[in-house]
Amino acid sequence: MLELQNINYVKKNKEILNKITAGVERGESICLFGPNGAGKSTLLKIMASLIKPTSGKCEISLSTPKTVGYIPQQIALFPNMSVKDHLKYYQKLTKQKDQAFINEMSSALDLNSIMNKKVEELSGGMARKLNLAVGVIHRPEMIFLDEAFVGVDLAFKHDMLTWLNKLNNQGVTIVFVSHDWHVIYNLAKTMWVLQDGKLMDQFLIKDISKREMDYQSEDSALKKMFALRKFDYEKNGN
Numbered sequence: 001m002l003e004l005q006n007i008n009y010v011k012k013n014k015e016i017l018n019k020i021t022a023g024v025e026r027g028e029s030i031c032l033f034g035p036n037g038a039g040k041s042t043l044l045k046i047m048a049s050l051i052k053p054t055s056g057k058c059e060i061s062l063s064t065p066k067t068v069g070y071i072p073q074q075i076a077l078f079p080n081m082s083v084k085d086h087l088k089y090y091q092k093l094t095k096q097k098d099q100a101f102i103n104e105m106s107s108a109l110d111l112n113s114i115m116n117k118k119v120e121e122l123s124g125g126m127a128r129k130l131n132l133a134v135g136v137i138h139r140p141e142m143i144f145l146d147e148a149f150v151g152v153d154l155a156f157k158h159d160m161l162t163w164l165n166k167l168n169n170q171g172v173t174i175v176f177v178s179h180d181w182h183v184i185y186n187l188a189k190t191m192w193v194l195q196d197g198k199l200m201d202q203f204l205i206k207d208i209s210k211r212e213m214d215y216q217s218e219d220s221a222l223k224k225m226f227a228l229r230k231f232d233y234e235k236n237g238n
């Protein structure tokens with residue numbers, strides 16, 4: 001449903017993405033993984049059609065237009081507006097008629113208890129949940145998330161992951177940027193490894209133990225990022 005063909009992205013004479021070719025099938029859940037500055041956010045924006053590549057093609061085929069949801073890294077909400085008014089505003093903006101979907105989402109993300117709070121009164125984690133809710137209120141066919149779980153505690157993470165997995169199980173395609181192993185293990189089926197603007201590797205999460213060996217000999221940021229996986233999980237017997 002999405003094809004990237006030889007994507008290059010150049011800004012101020014700097015090559016940010018280099019010859020990226022890959023495809024995304026309907027219903028996939030992909031984590032874009034790699035060190036800071038690898039080009040993950042740039043690639044995600046190209047995939048979400050927010051920016052155009054310098055050269056190469058990004059072709060996306062959806063059953064109806066405008067059915068992409070993009071959750072930005074920076075929380076984009078109105079400080080003085082309540083949670084309820086955000087939902088109403090974005091419902092109107094996206095012409096979402098399916099109130100049952102919004103009700104289901106509000107309970108899944110546990111927004112009902114904070115409906116009357118203004119954004120400026122929300123904790124960071126609550127704001128992240130609302131940021132997700134408004135980004136998917138129109139029930140997009142593809143969802144792109146850029147570090148959408150930063151500063152979210154485990155209970156809220158649980159709500160967000162459960163909701164996203166439910167959508168994914170219904171056939172919604174998810175592409176996300178994260179270096180949180182908890183999120184990766186609970187949301188991704190596939191990992192794309194980016195470094196220096198290049199797509200180094202693609203593999204199934206279930207094959208991660210085999211594939212990460214490839215990075216062990218390198219003295220790279222990737223080696224350290226994969227090492228943290230062991231530190232987080234294997235020490236505890238998982």
Ligand SMILES: Nc1ncnc2c1ncn2[C@@H]1O[C@H](COP(=O)(O)OP(=O)(O)O)[C@@H](O)[C@H]1O
Binds near residue numbers: 016035
């Ligand atoms: N608009 C821009 N102008 C100049 N450089 C940019 C711009 N956007 C991103 N970059 C540079 O491109 C590289 C990749 O950025 P980004 O896609 O944000 O990486 P990541 O999300 O993997 O950390 C970085 O070196 C960043 O400084």
Ligand SMILES: [Mg+2]
Binds near residue numbers: 040041042177
């Ligand atoms: Mg980024």
